[in-house]
Amino acid sequence: MIHAALALWVTLQGPASAPLVLDLDGCVAAALQRSPKRQEAQAKVRAFSARLAEVQAIYTPKLNALGYLAPMFTVEGDALRGVERRYGPKDWGPYTHFEAILSLPLYSFGRVEAGGRAAAARVEVERARVAEAERLLAFEVRRYALLHLYAIGLRPTLRFGQRTLDAALLKAEALYAEGGGTVTQADVMRLRMGVATLRRYAEVAEVGQALALAALKHTMGLAEDAPLRLKDAGLPPISPAPLLSLPACLKRAAAARPSWRMLSQGEAAALSLVQAERLANAPVLFAAGTLAMDWAPTRDDADNPYHADPYNQITGGLAVGLKWDLDMGATRAKADAAQAQVEEIRALRAFAESGIPLQVRKAHQGITSQTRLLKHADASLKAARAWMTFATAAYESNTGEARDALEGLLAYLTAKQHHAEQLRAYHEARAELIWAMGELHEGALEGAP
Amino acid sequence: MMIRYTCLILALLTPLTLQAEPIDAQARAEALIAAFKAVKAPHEGQALSAADLKANEAAFLALDGFLDREALTHAPITPHAAHFKPEQLSAFKALFWQTLRLVAYPNSGAFFAAARYTLTPAKPSKEGFDVALHAVLEAEDLETDITLHWSRDGRLVDVSFDGASLVLDYRNQFGRVIKDKGVEGLIRALEAKHAQVTGAK
Secondary structure, eight states: OHHHHHHHHHHHHOOOOOOEEEOHHHHHHHHHHHOHHHHHHHHHHHHHHHHHHHHHGGGSOEEEEEEEEEEEOEEEEETTTEEEEEOSGGGOEEEEEEEEEEEEEEEOTTHHHHHHHHHHHHHHHHHHHHHHHHHHHHHHHHHHHHHHHHHHHTHHHHHHHHHHHHHHHHHHHHHHHHTOSSSOHHHHHHHHHHHHHHHHHHHHHHHHHHHHHHHHHHHHTOOTTOOEEESOSSOOOOOOSOBOOHHHHHHHHHHHOHHHHHHHHHHHHHHHHHHHHHGGGSOEEEEEEEEEEEEOTTBOOOOOTTSOOTTSEEEEEEEEEEEOOOOHHHHHHHHHHHHHHHHHHHHHHHHHHHHHHHHHHHHHHHHHHHHHHHHHHHHHHHHHHHHHHHHHHHHHTTSSOHHHHHHHHHHHHHHHHHHHHHHHHHHHHHHHHHHHTTOOSGGGGBSOO | OHHHHHHHHHHHHHHHHOTTSOOOHHHHHHHHHHHHHTSOOOOTTOOOOHHHHHHHHHHHHHHHTTBOHHHHHHGGGGGGGGGOOHHHHHHHHHHHHHHHHHHHHHHHHHHHHHOEEEEOOOEEOSSEEEEEEEEEEGGGTEEEEEEEEEETTSOEEEEEETTEEHHHHHHHHHHHHHHHHHHHHHHHHHHHHHHHHHTOO
């Protein structure tokens, strides 16, 4: 019985929320699914698609109808015989009215077609904007994820440093207490300062990793308390795959970057809008049918065809017509505004023609430069590691100074931090190149060097 | 257990008896690492059990077979040998050798037990052969390049960490101590360390 109750309780509690464990590309994929920024951009696509449908609906038939029912007193007689009006309680009856106009625009001399082209191109602009938002989102997600990995990657080194310094301090304090002269007060204080400095670094790293994780979750569209964990325990090593050559990157950016589609479709939309606005003074050819009916039984029906009787009649007919909305000043102003948009987009295109290749070139050079700098950081780390190893060994064997051991350790920790910073800068440059090329995934960077 | 270690020692000494055959330095390096891993290291704040101490005796003996004792104890003081009296020289070598064993064997054992490493094929050197290995201690995010320098007869004569020779470092360290405190000062420092690791102090 108790087991059954416990089982039920466990079932009601539901499964424990398992942490979401993702690698860098996984974070990007999750962000593309959930991010409000992308959803906002997609909503704009829907809004402009609706506007396109509205333009396309101009050539569909439109029906305007009106009907009503009202009380009517009695009226007998006509204009030639004289009339008698009665308002007694039994003299009231219904008065009904119905009228309808069915119209069908047939031809707009190109205005509707130009408006349709403008709206369709604008939808494509918004679609390209979604793609651009996705790429920017991927870049931001990578940056925050790298920052988080950088901070958690320093943890083992800081732990190692703390452990080593704590042990060295214990030993130095014991030796100083013995008074043998091998350790000075300055050595002990130097070690204490080192211990405190490392604790500070550890706290800064913890705060940094938590902040970066919070920013990452926010960018991915996850709740602040969502249990997200990155698969890697630190920054990934330098990629062994050869980096795509700069000309190939430029070529790919010229083809894949959504900004180009935004600009070309934006220009097409603005040009069509100019055309549509210039045609705004042209008439619209339409066909229309109308029907009007009135019935009021308490009023005599006037059967004289020269006498209009608005209370008892049926009228209708079919027509073909032209409709003008002439407003020369406003039309010219709207066309000028649309032309200004065309010029603005052309200026943006000229800016992008030099700006996008510059972004690609800068990011590509960033990777090659960071790769070279990483080699120096590697050499520096290697030297600092050897310094620490030998200085610590000498101190441990009583043939070296505490100061040398401490300096070696601090040099190693500093070199390790510089190396991690360099590695982060290398990965950030890669993320920037992926974005500058208009791509989403790391694989886009691989190819013939 | 004893038979196993005796067999191991015999196996390790085999290259010495077959002088005509070139040694397989890489296999020798693998065997050295395995021998290091066999050393029992005490947990922090605890002493080794009697059984572990017994096991370590055999493990230490096995490791002795890999090291060129004369080269390792004499090379660090070669430029300073003239400062040593004969009795000081033998006292230094004995003390240094014992301290080296007591410190390096358990520490190396603990290191290789925790590290992930890859060996590269042996390359001929002036003394014999060099075997390089890249070791990674993931828990501490520590990577290091170690080179084992073997003599032609298959004995370890030096170790380099990230390209820096341990023997050369000892030579300079000891030179500095001798310059500051004399040979007696060096021996006293080593005695203090020996006493510390044996628990005599």
